[in-house]
Amino acid sequence: MAVVTVRNLSDETHRALRLRAAQHGRSTEAEIRAILEAAVRPEGRVKIGSALAAFGQRFGGLDLDVVRGESPPRAASFE
Secondary structure, three states: OOOOOOOOOOOOHHHHHOOOOHHOOOOOOHHHHHHHHHHHHOOOOOOOOHHHHHHHHOOOOOOOOOOOOOOOOOOOOOO
């Protein structure tokens, strides 16, 4: 896990963070983590895998008929 140090935080901001943490029943450090997580990873963000799956479902999906060859695979030659 990464460690971040915040320097020159005003006393007023620190007091507000402590108060907010107490209101949420967690430590100041846990409150800061929660604030940072919410800021950079909002719940409404688009997750690419989910978006692609939903896109495919809207259009009825895709059926692939993949037929494997009978012969065994050959090793790659880099010569």
